[in-house]
Amino acid sequence: MRHSTFFWFFLPTGAAMLLFIAFPLVSVVLQSIYAPHPAVLIEVENCTPLVGCTTETTIDQDATRELREREPLGRFVGLEIFFDRGHLAITEAREAWSSSQSWGEYFDKLGNLPFYRAMAFTLTFTFVVSPLVILLGLIIALTVNALNERLRGLVIFFSLLPFVVTPLIGSLVLFWMIDSRGILGSFIQFLAGDPSLSLKASTGLMWVSIIVYGVWHAAPFAFVIFYAGLQTLPQDQVEAAQIDGATRLQQVRYVIVPHLMPLVTFVALIQLMDNFRVFEPIVGFNAQAHAQTLSWFIFNDLGGETRQLSSASASSVLTIIGVAILLSPVLVRTWRDFKGKV
Amino acid sequence: MFLKKIALAGTFAALASTTAYACEIGARVSIVGNEFPAIQTVGAGAQECSGAEVTTNLTADHQKINVPGMQGNPAEYTSAIIANSSIVALMNEDVIRPLDDLVAKYGGGLQKSQLITINGNIMAVAFMANAQHLMYRKDILADLGVEPPKTYEEMLDIAKMIRDKGIMENPIGGAYAAGWNLAQEFNNMFLGYGGAHFKPGTAEPNVNSEAGINALNMMKALSEYMNPDFLTHDSNATNAEYRAGNIALLNMWGSRAATQTTAEGVTDAVKAGHAVAGPMTVGGGDTPASTLWWDGWTVAKNISDEEAEATFVAMMNGIRPDILQDPEVAKQAVWLIEGYQPTEAAVGVFEAAKMGTTPYPMLPYMGLMHTALGNELADFMQGKESAEQALADVEAAYVAAAKEKGFLQ
Numbered sequence: 046m047r048h049s050t051f052f053w054f055f056l057p058t059g060a061a062m063l064l065f066i067a068f069p070l071v072s073v074v075l076q077s078i079y080a081p082h083p084a085v086l087i088e089v090e091n092c093t094p095l096v097g098c099t100t101e102t103t104i105d106q107d108a109t110r111e112l113r114e115r116e117p118l119g120r121f122v123g124l125e126i127f128f129d130r131g132h133l134a135i136t137e138a139r140e141a142w143s144s145s146q147s148w149g150e151y152f153d154k155l156g157n158l159p160f161y162r163a164m165a166f167t168l169t170f171t172f173v174v175s176p177l178v179i180l181l182g183l184i185i186a187l188t189v190n191a192l193n194e195r196l197r198g199l200v201i202f203f204s205l206l207p208f209v210v211t212p213l214i215g216s217l218v219l220f221w222m223i224d225s226r227g228i229l230g231s232f233i234q235f236l237a238g239d240p241s242l243s244l245k246a247s248t249g250l251m252w253v254s255i256i257v258y259g260v261w262h263a264a265p266f267a268f269v270i271f272y273a274g275l276q277t278l279p280q281d282q283v284e285a286a287q288i289d290g291a292t293r294l295q296q297v298r299y300v301i302v303p304h305l306m307p308l309v310t311f312v313a314l315i316q317l318m319d320n321f322r323v324f325e326p327i328v329g330f331n332a333q334a335h336a337q338t339l340s341w342f343i344f345n346d347l348g349g350e351t352r353q354l355s356s357a358s359a360s361s362v363l364t365i366i367g368v369a370i371l372l373s374p375v376l377v378r379t380w381r382d383f384k385g386k387v
Numbered sequence: 388m389f390l391k392k393i394a395l396a397g398t399f400a401a402l403a404s405t406t407a408y409a410c411e412i413g414a415r416v417s418i419v420g421n422e423f424p425a426i427q428t429v430g431a432g433a434q435e436c437s438g439a440e441v442t443t444n445l446t447a448d449h450q451k452i453n454v455p456g457m458q459g460n461p462a463e464y465t466s467a468i469i470a471n472s473s474i475v476a477l478m479n480e481d482v483i484r485p486l487d488d489l490v491a492k493y494g495g496g497l498q499k500s501q502l503i504t505i506n507g508n509i510m511a512v513a514f515m516a517n518a519q520h521l522m523y524r525k526d527i528l529a530d531l532g533v534e535p536p537k538t539y540e541e542m543l544d545i546a547k548m549i550r551d552k553g554i555m556e557n558p559i560g561g562a563y564a565a566g567w568n569l570a571q572e573f574n575n576m577f578l579g580y581g582g583a584h585f586k587p588g589t590a591e592p593n594v595n596s597e598a599g600i601n602a603l604n605m606m607k608a609l610s611e612y613m614n615p616d617f618l619t620h621d622s623n624a625t626n627a628e629y630r631a632g633n634i635a636l637l638n639m640w641g642s643r644a645a646t647q648t649t650a651e652g653v654t655d656a657v658k659a660g661h662a663v664a665g666p667m668t669v670g671g672g673d674t675p676a677s678t679l680w681w682d683g684w685t686v687a688k689n690i691s692d693e694e695a696e697a698t699f700v701a702m703m704n705g706i707r708p709d710i711l712q713d714p715e716v717a718k719q720a721v722w723l724i725e726g727y728q729p730t731e732a733a734v735g736v737f738e739a740a741k742m743g744t745t746p747y748p749m750l751p752y753m754g755l756m757h758t759a760l761g762n763e764l765a766d767f768m769q770g771k772e773s774a775e776q777a778l779a780d781v782e783a784a785y786v787a788a789a790k791e792k793g794f795l796q
Contacts, residue, residue, distance in 0.1 A: 081793045084794050086590075091503075091749060093503055094501060094681050096679065098504075101750065103506065129790065157766075157776070225614070245616040331619035333565045333765070334768070335765075348450075350472055350475065350757060
């Protein structure tokens with residue numbers, strides 16, 4: 046391909062990538078290293094109903110506007126926000142290290158810092174949900190594939206439903222079902238023989254509920270991908286394995302799974318990314334007392350009465366870095382395979 | 388007598404029709420605000436205006452969208468309905484305009500107490516007052532032979548009696564959902580114990596104090612009598628528990644008092660037994676463990692003068708005195724509108740005002756403190772850490788946020 050042809054061919058894609066990927070990245074990084082100007086505060090007299098007039102502190106708008114016009118980006122803080130207590134908490138983590146007698150005590154203190162607490166949940170969620178989704182998706186795909194043609198359409202439709210339901214709605218539905226007065230909550234109380242058992246009051250059980258929701262929601266995605274892959278399975282290989290006396294399990298292990306391996310990689314990549322930025326179930330389950338994630342921090346920073354844009358941007362950058370680290374093994378492998386082929 | 392009545396009715400009809408004609412606007416109006424019955428009434432009143440389109444977006448998520456929706460030029464929302472906590476965010480970002488000129492031109496029917504004045508400028512027009520106060524089941528308390536509690540200590544005693552008698556397992560309700568609600572309950576209790584959130588005249592936090600520890604311990608004691616899921620219960624969920632007859636005592640918003648028995652599925656026992664009283668004190672203090680609020684509306688800065696004028700006129704129509712002639716509307720809130728006669732549902736808020744309840748602090752950095760409290764107190768409520776540690780965490784989280792926003796160096 047001539048260079049000019051390539052250029053014109055690539056231009057629309059390149060422009061879209063620049064606009065929708067590169068610029069937002071630059072913007073979010075910029076916002077994370079700049080913070081608002083120091084607030085100019087003044088004492089003023091406020092008058093409100095039922096209370097009358099009182100002296101209160103407020104922001105001096107004229108002085109603040111002047112500061113803003115001079116330096117519209119705000120004040121440069123470098124990595125200060127990344128290192129503060131709401132994020133990597135460098136000072137606090139170091140202090141926890143020097144004041145701890147044992148590893149247990151150290152992790153305890155680390156767990157009290159929002160970022161590390163969020164990481165503990167996010168990583169647990171990611172590394173439990175992703176493999177389970179792949180496994181469950183594979184099992185459903187194999188089962189559906191073995192079904193009678195007539196039944197298949199119906200079963201596919203119903204297996205896809207959890208994925209069709211909007212995540213927030215899906216988690217809300219489950220949230221009410223596991224309520225101590227809900228159908229699942231009451232059933233679990235009955236099973237455990239403990240009428241005061243509450244899933245929502247225990248951190249451990251809340252984690253389990255969110256993980257169950259995560260698997261329930263994402264398994265159909267893996268199922269659809271694997272099911273599509275199964276349609277391309279060469280029948281002669283399966284027949285050859287059958288003639289060689291392979292059991293059903295051996296066929297799956299040595300013929301089907303290797304055939305689906307590129308798809309497994311694909312699903313794993315998407316799942317790692319998706320699960321690392323888990324968000325909706327935290328909101329849907331009202332779970333912020335038990336489980337927090339980086340995405341939830343962003344939501345919370347922007348949802349308070351005073352919005353913290355710099356802090357939210359720093360959390361976004363940390364999320365991007367986290368996803369990059371998680372995906373690196375898979376990406377490195379893909380790159381090696383590619384080099385091997387050339 | 389009969390003629391007099393007819394004449395009176397005729398005057399009212401004439402009044403109603405003149406005001407209806409009066410609301411004629413010449414530019415778009417777009418309102419964002421919280422959703423509870425009184426605000427829906429005001430929004431509907433503004434929408435009665437003719438001549439241009441009036442749209443409303445009333446949602447519990449209003450404070451997530453009002454600042455971004457007013458920062459553009461022209462602003463998407465021409466008016467935000469806010470309370471004394473959320474006006475601070477709009478003031479901090481400088482997105483609302485002074486209303487002095489519009490009040491002079493169109494604000495004839497307003498009472499002076501409705502005008503929220505900040506630094507000499509009228510920045511908002513208040514239309515209702517609000518406070519959290521006691522709601523209780525008078526039938527259950529009467530059976531026990533006790534008076535409604537005046538203090539949180541008494542509330543605990545009564546809760547114990549109800550549990551011991553086997554009437555209810557978890558008789559106390561509270562909007563203790565981690566986040567904004569939990570922080571608000573802490574604010575109530577903290578002020579009740581005489582605490583102040585900041586060191587005087589500075590943005591330095593001051594919650595890790597004796598008052599803070601007492602407040603947390605009292606909240607913990609109350610939570611022992613709550614549904615174990617309390618950290619997920621916001622006002623709506625708490626009210627649902629009350630309406631279902633599962634709780635007998637709760638500290639709840641006055642703006643919810645009138646509708647407490649009108650929702651679907653309220654049991655007859657709750658309908659007959661529902662009663663309200665003033666806020667409670669705590670720890671022998673005189674100031675109620677509650678906060679005083681007003682709700683009002685503002686006009687955006689980044690809009691044309693015609694739009695500002697249209698917005699003001701439409702909002703004035705939403706809070707015109709004759710909306711109070713509808714008895715349903717009259718009991719929706721403690722209206723600050725001229726001619727308002729307190730209804731039975733208003734007793735709690737009036738009592739709160741009379742008892743000298745502290746208003747919710749209107750400080751530029753209070754929002755950050757509220758967020759920090761909401762995030763860091765849940766660990767203590769679950770028994771995972773001590774009160775001192777939780778409050779130290781709150782202060783550390785607040786300081787990090789305040790440094791970022793430039794309130795602390």
